[in-house]
Amino acid sequence: MDDLDRIAIGFQEAKILLAAAELRVFDLLKGEGASLPALLAKTGWDPRGARILLDALVAIGLLDKREGVYRNRPELEPRLLEEDPDHFSWMLRHRNLMFRKWASIEDRVRGVAPSEPRPQIGEAAANENFIRAMLSASGRTAPAVADAVPLEGVRTLADIGGGPGHYLDAFARRKPDLEPYLVDLPITLGVARKLLARSPAFERFRFVAWDAYAEPVPGVLPALDVAFLSQLVHSESPEANRGLFAKLAPRISPGGRIVVHENVLDPGRSSPRAAAVFAVNMLAMTPGGSTYTEAEIVSWGEDAGLERESGARLGERSYLVVLRKPR
Numbered sequence: 001m002d003d004l005d006r007i008a009i010g011f012q013e014a015k016i017l018l019a020a021a022e023l024r025v026f027d028l029l030k031g032e033g034a035s036l037p038a039l040l041a042k043t044g045w046d047p048r049g050a051r052i053l054l055d056a057l058v059a060i061g062l063l064d065k066r067e068g069v070y071r072n073r074p075e076l077e078p079r080l081l082e083e084d085p086d087h088f089s090w091m092l093r094h095r096n097l098m099f100r101k102w103a104s105i106e107d108r109v110r111g112v113a114p115s116e117p118r119p120q121i122g123e124a125a126a127n128e129n130f131i132r133a134m135l136s137a138s139g140r141t142a143p144a145v146a147d148a149v150p151l152e153g154v155r156t157l158a159d160i161g162g163g164p165g166h167y168l169d170a171f172a173r174r175k176p177d178l179e180p181y182l183v184d185l186p187i188t189l190g191v192a193r194k195l196l197a198r199s200p201a202f203e204r205f206r207f208v209a210w211d212a213y214a215e216p217v218p219g220v221l222p223a224l225d226v227a228f229l230s231q232l233v234h235s236e237s238p239e240a241n242r243g244l245f246a247k248l249a250p251r252i253s254p255g256g257r258i259v260v261h262e263n264v265l266d267p268g269r270s271s272p273r274a275a276a277v278f279a280v281n282m283l284a285m286t287p288g289g290s291t292y293t294e295a296e297i298v299s300w301g302e303d304a305g306l307e308r309e310s311g312a313r314l315g316e317r318s319y320l321v322v323l324r325k326p327r
């Protein structure tokens with residue numbers, strides 16, 4: 001197979017894995033595994049569909065099959081079960097939703113508007129997949145990113161669009177006198193409360209519901225020494241982000257900061273590869289989102305009266321832009 005066709009056909013094996021995750025195949029086979037009749041009795045699945053999918057999973061090396069019994073591969077099972085502490089199966093189900101949306105990206109290029117709103121922030125099950133998928137993407141790297149944010153003299157910090165709260169948790173653990181606010185849509189705060197319940201900092205977290213792009217800044221938020229926005233601005237248009245920064249700026253303390261953590265494009269917009277491809281994800285999943293350059297993010301801050309303090313690439317998908325409000 002030539003390289004072009006390998007790219008073209010890549011979706012098939014991806015979708016076999018995503019369908020299996022959606023159907024909880026790996027949880028159903030946990031431990032002892034199961035024969036096809038036993039699985040059908042448990043699930044009520046269509047016999048033809050189930051047999052074809054399971055055999056394809058064996059063919060691509062994601063399941064074993066011996067004497068008619070399908071089993072998880074022991075080396076893969078821990079990552080594929082729902083109980084995996086890194087939440088990878090939730091990421092797979094989120095990717096399955098992405099797959100649906102990616103199927104019509106050419107229509108977005110032609111200018112045809114998507115027919116349905118963003119399920120990942122509007123429907124409970126899709127939202128929980130999305131929020132837990134964030135833990136799979138950055139649960140382990142969040143503390144290092146949080147460490148790169150200047151916190152000296154900081155008392156109030158709001159993680160806006162904070163999702164599962166893993167960055168806020170890292171900030172709170174690092175600084176015991178911090179007042180940490182988790183700010184997000186109400187549907188996401190419910191998931192975050194569950195996920196953060198075991199944190200030793202839980203009692204200190206303040207949960208604030210705010211649709212940041214549609215509503216004025218809530219009165220309950222105090223003057224902020226840091227507003228931390230991680231992987232939020234890519235889901236909205238430049239105009240919407242300029243509006244958000246303009247709303248936020250008056251709520252930042254003199255000398256305080258807006259810190260943006262993002263998947264940032266280089267100035268030429270075609271690298272890093274992950275940021276350019278992620279922009280297509282925003283084309284598929286959102287009405288106005290994209291990935292942005294540091295200069296674009298800085299311009300939203302400057303228009304709101306903040307100054308660029310620093311910009312640093314921490315990884316291919318991880319870039320920190322620090323904007324400071326003059327004293």
Ligand SMILES: C[S@@+](CC[C@H](N)C(=O)[O-])C[C@H]1O[C@@H](n2cnc3c(N)ncnc32)[C@H](O)[C@@H]1O
Pocket residue numbers: 121131134135138160161162163164183184185188210211212213214229230231232235
């Ligand atoms: C890609 S996730 C990022 C989560 C987390 N900050 C991280 O870096 O992993 C985007 C987050 O923004 C939240 N969000 C999306 N639209 C929002 C809005 N209009 N107002 C507030 N939060 C929003 C979502 O609920 C989700 O938690």
